[in-house]
Amino acid sequence: MEVTFKVYRKDPEKDGKPGRSNYTVEVAESATVLDALLKIRDEVDSTLAFRASCAKGYCGECMVRVNGSARLCCTAKVPDYTKKGPEISLDPLRNIPVIKDLVFDFDAFLWNKIKAVKPWLESDGSSVNGENLLPDSQMQDMRKVMSCFNCGMCDEGCTVLPVDFNFLGPAALTKAYRLAFDPRNKNSREQVKIVEKPKGIWDCVHCYEADEHCPRGIEPTKRIVALRDKAYHAGITHETVARHHKSFAASVKESGWVDEGRLAVESEGLTNVKGLMKLLPTAAKALAKGKAPIPYMHAKRPDADRIKKIFEKAEQEEK
Amino acid sequence: MKYAFYPGCVSRGGCPELYPSAVKVAEKLGIELDELKSVGCTGAGVLPQNISDPINARTFAKAEQMGLPIMTICSTCQGVMAQANYRLKEDPQYRDKINREFLADEGLEYKGTTEVKHLLWVIFEDYGIERLQALIQRPLKGLKVSPFYGCFLRRPPEAITPTKELNRRKAYLDELIAILGADMADISGKGKCCGFPILSANEENSLAMVAKHTGESKQKGADFMVTPCPLCHLNLDGNQARAEAQTGQQIDLPILHLPQFLGLALGFNPDEMNLKRHIVSTDEVESKVSMMS
Numbered sequence: 001m002e003v004t005f006k007v008y009r010k011d012p013e014k015d016g017k018p019g020r021s022n023y024t025v026e027v028a029e030s031a032t033v034l035d036a037l038l039k040i041r042d043e044v045d046s047t048l049a050f051r052a053s054c055a056k057g058y059c060g061e062c063m064v065r066v067n068g069s070a071r072l073c074c075t076a077k078v079p080d081y082t083k084k085g086p087e088i089s090l091d092p093l094r095n096i097p098v099i100k101d102l103v104f105d106f107d108a109f110l111w112n113k114i115k116a117v118k119p120w121l122e123s124d125g126s127s128v129n130g131e132n133l134l135p136d137s138q139m140q141d142m143r144k145v146m147s148c149f150n151c152g153m154c155d156e157g158c159t160v161l162p163v164d165f166n167f168l169g170p171a172a173l174t175k176a177y178r179l180a181f182d183p184r185n186k187n188s189r190e191q192v193k194i195v196e197k198p199k200g201i202w203d204c205v206h207c208y209e210a211d212e213h214c215p216r217g218i219e220p221t222k223r224i225v226a227l228r229d230k231a232y233h234a235g236i237t238h239e240t241v242a243r244h245h246k247s248f249a250a251s252v253k254e255s256g257w258v259d260e261g262r263l264a265v266e267s268e269g270l271t272n273v274k275g276l277m278k279l280l281p282t283a284a285k286a287l288a289k290g291k292a293p294i295p296y297m298h299a300k301r302p303d304a305d306r307i308k309k310i311f312e313k314a315e316q317e318e319k
Numbered sequence: 320m321k322y323a324f325y326p327g328c329v330s331r332g333g334c335p336e337l338y339p340s341a342v343k344v345a346e347k348l349g350i351e352l353d354e355l356k357s358v359g360c361t362g363a364g365v366l367p368q369n370i371s372d373p374i375n376a377r378t379f380a381k382a383e384q385m386g387l388p389i390m391t392i393c394s395t396c397q398g399v400m401a402q403a404n405y406r407l408k409e410d411p412q413y414r415d416k417i418n419r420e421f422l423a424d425e426g427l428e429y430k431g432t433t434e435v436k437h438l439l440w441v442i443f444e445d446y447g448i449e450r451l452q453a454l455i456q457r458p459l460k461g462l463k464v465s466p467f468y469g470c471f472l473r474r475p476p477e478a479i480t481p482t483k484e485l486n487r488r489k490a491y492l493d494e495l496i497a498i499l500g501a502d503m504a505d506i507s508g509k510g511k512c513c514g515f516p517i518l519s520a521n522e523e524n525s526l527a528m529v530a531k532h533t534g535e536s537k538q539k540g541a542d543f544m545v546t547p548c549p550l551c552h553l554n555l556d557g558n559q560a561r562a563e564a565q566t567g568q569q570i571d572l573p574i575l576h577l578p579q580f581l582g583l584a585l586g587f588n589p590d591e592m593n594l595k596r597h598i599v600s601t602d603e604v605e606s607k608v609s610m611m612s
Contacts, residue, residue, distance in 0.1 A: 033453075045593070048605075098380040110389065145486065152444055159470075159512040159528070160512075160517075160524060162531075163524050163528055163531065164523075164527070165526045166519070167524075193352065198520075198521070199521075202520040202521075203517055203520055203521045203524065204517075205470070205512040205514065205516045205517050206364055206470075206516060207470035207474065207511065207512040208470060208471075208472040208474035208475040209470075209474065209511070211475050211476075212474055212476060213473070219475075221475070225364075225368070228367075229367035229368055229369070232366075232367045233367065233373060238520065240519050240520060241519060241520050243519075244365070244519040244520075245365060248363075248365045248366065249365075249366060250360075251362045252366065252374075254357060256358075256359045256360065257328045257359065258328040258332070258360050258363070259332075260332035260333045261332070261599070267519045269538070270499045281560070281561075281607040282557055282558065282561070282598070284559075285598050286333075286557065286598065288596065289596045289597065290335070290596055291333065291334065291335050291336065291596045291598075293332040293335075295334055301356065301358070301359065302356050302357040303355060303357035303358070303359075304359075306357075306377070306425060307358075307359035307360075307374060307377075309360075310370075310372055310373045310377065310421050313373075313420070313421060314369050314373055314421070315370065317420075318367075318369055319370065
């Protein structure tokens with residue numbers, strides 16, 4: 001079949017301006033997008049730059065956007081993308097500095113962020129014959145997370161990264177999970193504190209895009225949620241988030257549901273005049289429209305005492 | 320048709336216009352609501368799972384006793400409950416443990432049979448589009464509407480769209496816009512996050528998301544955006560002015576709750592749907608609607 005590949009181009013050694021090259025090539029029905037890229041480079045244009053290694057969907061090197069969606073191009077079959085016509089667009093990932101053509105800056109994208117979570121394990125020293133083995137039941141979860149091949153699909157799908165490239169992102173935070181939850185790590189508390197800093201777990205909107213994007217089913221969002229739960233029980237160290245969670249929990253514990261007026265005020269901090277002033281314009285408008293919940297004027301739900309009992313028992317169990 | 324109604328905190332707190340609109344719309348459609356009053360907050364993704372799961376199990380057990388499926392009007396309540404329900408249904412040992420430790424002393428037991436459905440799903444899957452169409456009194460012709468789902472009506476897949484055919488849920492709001500006679504102003508971020516969950520952790524990012532979605536919708540010529548999630552509404556409507564200030568643009572995009580949107584097509588006046596209670600002015604929408612009737 002004859003297909004035209006419309007490929008994003010950028011060459012810093014020329015003018016560095018982004019453009020597009022169209023390559024029309026004959027490929028087999030069974031060809032992958034990577035097969036086509038290799039053919040273009042070998043037979044048509046040797047200046048085209050892209051990354052690829054294993055060609056088996058294993059190494060995660062060859063991610064590009066195929067017709068707008070991030071894919072490992074070694075597993076993306078050409079006919080799956082030509083249903084609307086014999087044209088396929090290929091672009092580098094969004095929001096990531098491009099080095100040349102489809103090659104993006106992997107340091108900025110992933111490695112610097114993974115380094116920031118201190119991705120190593122400090123052993124608790126409990127070894128037998130020099131080995132520190134975990135029972136299989138505990139290892140299963142670790143093994144799942146360790147199967148991450150750093151393809152970055154989760155970061156590609158992330159909702160936060162397009163508005164803030166400095167957010168650590170699901171890939172690095174999933175790495176942090178692996179260390180924080182490994183029973184052999186003597187510094188797991190420290191590991192959680194690292195990712196509690198701004199741009200870490202509390203900046204995640206838990207939209208579950210990452211889970212939908214991960215080709216390995218590692219479920220990065222659920223890992224981030226688990227890190228947050230762990231932080232909650234250990235005592236949240238992020239100041240604003242700690243206030244917010246404390247107020248939320250107190251409100252549910254006392255009344256069964258959320259006192260939103262109280263939550264807004266207490267999240268800013270009752271002594272934080274600047275923060276409270278910031279709420280005023282919206283609060284004034286809301287008040288004028290008759291929709292501002294008045295703090296601490298919140299009726300208890302029937303059975304609130306039952307909710308409180310469950311809440312306290314669950315909290316106790318975690319300690 | 321009868322549901323155990325779980326309205327959620329926000330529908331009477333930060334978005335008090337939502338609860339009465341939803342109740343009126345349900346009544347008009349002939350959907351009977353038996354409100355779950357003596358149950359707790361879902362945890363909203365703020366409380367840790369080990370605390371919120373038993374509280375939600377209690378809610379499911381109460382609905383199970385009533386013999387009714389649960390209906391929500393909040394994507395966040397829906398998502399958190401659907402995920403908890405998935406864990407409790409999939410893992411009988413986990414369910415047993417929660418029953419034993421948290422529900423037994425109240426004489427409750429969750430057997431794992433309760434279904435949790437958002438109003439949007441109820442309309443498509445239980446109520447039926449033909450029945451809805453028969454009740455439309457004011458087709459919203461000429462109005463341009465952007466859909467905004469709220470993350471938790473689309474993900475995570477195992478809890479929200481457990482089977483391939485339920486993948487259609489991801490497009491219900493798009494479909495509804497056409498069914499009610501309006502035109503679509505599609506936006507790239509309709510299934511993304513509104514930014515509300517990080518409002519306290521990173522306000523700047525949160526407001527940037529508000530500006531991105533509402534700005535794009537406005538650019539595409541939308542008269543308003545419709546959302547089935549009141550938390551999205553709190554951010555997209557309540558914080559739109561701050562998002563405008565942060566990004567130096569004027570947006571002024573009204574945000575309607577799903578029941579308000581339905582209600583207008585069912586013949587209710589904007590006042591009956593409490594449009595006046597929004598932060599972003601809905602005057603233009605109201606005048607366009609009043610010219611239709």
